[in-house]
Amino acid sequence: MSLDRANNPFPSLDALTLANPSVGDLESWVDSPAFDANCQMKAQELRKALDRPSDWDDEVSALFSPSDTVASPTATEVNFGVSPLEAAFYYAGLNLKGLWPRLVCRDSPDEFVPPTGPNEYIREMRLEYVSDNHQWGNDRNSVWNQVRDYTAELLIKEKISVSSVDFVTFSILHYAEGRELTPEAEEEAWSDDEVVEDPTEVQDNSDDDEALDKAYAALPVAKKKEEGKREYTDATVWIGILADTLDYARxxxxxxxxxxxxxxxxxxxVNIAFRESMAQPLVTQALYPPAEFGDYLCEFIDNVSVALSLPIAGRRTDMQGTMGPYFQWKGDLYALTARHNLFLSNDGNTEYIYHPSSPKREVVLMGENAFESYKTAIQVRISNLNDTVRALDLQIAALEQRIRNGINVDEAQAKLTELQAEHLKTKNTIKALKKFFVTLSEKWADLKDRVIGYVVWAPPIACGVGDNKYTVDLCVVKLNKRRFSKFIGNVLSLGPELSETTLKELMYERIDVPSEFKYPKDGLFKLGGMVTADDIENTNSLDGRGDRTRRVLKRGWKTNTTVGNLLRFISFVRKYYISGTLESLELAILPHESQIGPFSRGGDSGAVIVSATGEYVGILTGGTNKGKDGTDITYATLFVYIWALILAKFPGANLYFEDIEAFLATN
Known part of the structure; x- marks a missing residue:
């Protein structure tokens, strides 16, 4: 398709100039105005795509049409049921706009006050962890297990399309009455009455890490001040059902x-509530070493580095997922992921074992769409950095003029030096990104150049396996060791998105003992050990209410690094396929109460979930949502169960690499 010159945002450049050149011209092209214009065009296209009205915007407009402006009763008025506004807005805040679930029925006593217009601020809900001392979780044969199993069996028997049964609680943020909330006012601010002293001063500037940990532990935790009052509900049996399959009366x-x-x-x-939701999988050269701090490529290198959570796809599929932990067996390098990342539904669901006489089921680093999106993201970043350079040029010129005129010379000179350093760093980042773009285009563009291994074993997807009724969604990939010549073992790159301070705050809020979470100096979190089912019963951190919880983190292809709360109450999950249904019990992870957005999204399936000390917790298998991207609850299979299956098939397999250099030297 040719470029419409009338709509060309760069009329001095024709379609051939804006188009990608031949491979031989790449190096000169990326340093030309045409490439910068191409980057700017992609940035504008992305902004336009983000600005398009969503289905949710259309739905909200319909809800507030003149015929629907009369306030409707709440769900407690059972003769009337749930109003359209309550169904649409009751769970507002549980996910990004329009992605929270739709309410079907509830018996909680809280009153829902419907908004009077689409732009009115409404109360916001947040998923919360059920307190450890709740009486329903005192033992393995707990009341929760009985209620969960009864609920699932009843709904299935009654032909209700149940997707999940979870045990959660909620908090509701009621904004201050009569207060106009600006975007700035929505941001949480640190309270003035809880200032944390510098622990280095408390310990006389000691360099002893243990002393510093104790000093930090002895200090009060700074709490964030919210605009409004937060109310906590009773624990809730939260039931998911497929959309449009259950009316209020039923x-x-x-x-x-x-x-x-x-x-x-x-x-x-306790409360009981039904919401519309579906449980589903979250799919959508030698590799580089992980990025060092200060690396100009730190925003993009993880997708093509040897750290965990590589974005993968089957060479013959269009699904995108995340690769899990590495292990060694008989001198070869392997990795785990979820089977549904690499097998199509029409591939059947029988055990797959690779045979040398059969074609290989190859695994590639990023599918076609993901790779093109990756390159586009780099160009958009270059465009944004070019804008930064232009803005810095103007500021630097103004300061130089001020110095020439003798106006506030000392202050202007200090600021000029600061801006010149930022200008140089930005230009160097652009240069590094352009060089990286050329490398990707020349050496990674063909799908065959991104093949990193092939599937050797994949048991059939099964649910309700064993006494623990867990999910088996597993695939083992044999990797090409030559592509992993910079391999450094099972490390999780924490990435550049969260600062060290922010991640520490998210991972730990206890003040009675030192933090278990140690941020690695190189940003590479080494993994070791496994969390057992018994460990989940003994939580080790605090949430925003001061209740015990177990913080976990993961790095996925779609959401990068996120922190969540691992529930001790195991959830029931039912997934629907053309061939039938699969039922299982799953670990449930809630989003962190202080981190915006879901814990996982499509493309994160297969990611490893780890504890604050780097222990393997589980492999991410899916989540519940309203049929769109993002999750309210993420599900995982306990890693110790998965590893037992691996050892049965690969006796002597090992997650640890003591002498990596010697291991890589063997063929």
Whole structure:
């Protein structure tokens, strides 16, 4: 398709100039105005795409049409059911705009006040961890297990399309009445009455790490001040059902039967709620070493480095996922991921074992769409940096003029020196990104150049396996060791998105003992050990309420580094396929209460989830959402179960690499 010159944002450049040149011309092209114009065009296209009205915007407009402006009753008024506004906005805040689930029915006593217009600020909900001392979780045969199993069995028997049964609580942020909230006011600010002293002063500037840890632990934690009042609900049996499959009256009937069962086994007050949701998988050269601090490529290098969480796809599929941990067996290098990342639904669901006489099921680093998006992201970043350079040029010229005129010379000179250093760093970053873009275009563009290994074993996807009824969604990939010549073992790159301070705050909020989480100096988090089912019963951190929780983190292809809360209450999950349904029990992870956005999104399947000390917790298998991107709850299979399967198939397999140089030297 040719470029319409009338709509060309760069009329001095024709379509041939803006188009990518031949490979031989790449090096000169990336240093030309045409390449910068191409980058700017891609940045503008991205901005336009982000500005397009969404389906949610259309839905909200319809809700506030003149015929729907009369306030509707709340769900507690059972004769009327749930109003369209309550169904649409009750769970606002659980995900990004329009991605939170739709309410079907509830019996919680809180009153929902509907907004009067599409732009009115409304209360915001947040998923919370059920307190460790809740009476429903005192033992393995807990009340929760009974309620969960009864609920799932009842709904399946009654032909209800249940997708999940979770045990959570919520907090509701009510904004101050009559207060106009600006975007700036929405940002949380640190409270003035809880200032943390410098622990180095407390310890007389000691360099002893243990002393510093104790000093930090002895200090109060600075709390963030919120605009409004936060109210916490009772624990909730939160039931997901497929969209448009259950009306209010039928949901109310099921709610009543579940309530009767609960009343027979427990006197503890809990709520019950149905929401529309579906459980689904989250798919959508020698590799580089991980980026060092200050590396100009730190924003982009992880996708093509040897650190964990590489973005992968099958060479014959269009699905995108994340590669999990590496292991060694008989001198070769292997990696784990989820089977659904690399097998199509029409591939069947039988055990796959590679045979040398058969074609290889090759695994590539980024599928075609992901690779093109990756290159576009680099060009958009270059365009933004070019804008920064132009702005710095103007500021530098103004300061130089001020110095020539003798105006505030000392202050102007100090600022000029600062801006010149930033200008140089920005130009060097642009130069490095352009060189990286050329390398990608010349040596990684063909799919065959991104092949990193092939599948050797994939058991059939199965749910409800063993006494623990967990999911088996596993695939083993044999890797080409030559592509991993800079391999450094199982390390998780924490990435540049979260600063060291921010990540420490997210991972740990206890003040009674030193933090278990140690931020690595090189940003590479070394993994070792495994969390067991018993460990999950003994949580080791605090959430925003001061309740015990277990913080976990992961790095996925789509969401990068995120921190979440691992629930001790195991969830029931039911997935729907053309061939039938699969049911299992899963670890459930909630988003962190202080981190915006979901814990995982499509493309993160297969990512390893780890503890604050780097222990393997689980492999990410999917999550629940309303059928679009993003999750409210993320699900994972406990890693110790997965590793037991690996050892049965690969006796003597090892996650640890004591002498990496010697290991890589063997063929």
């Amino acid at each position: 949901a109310l009937e099921m709610l009543g039967r579940i309530r009767s069962f609960i009343n027979n086994v427990s006197s503890v007050k």
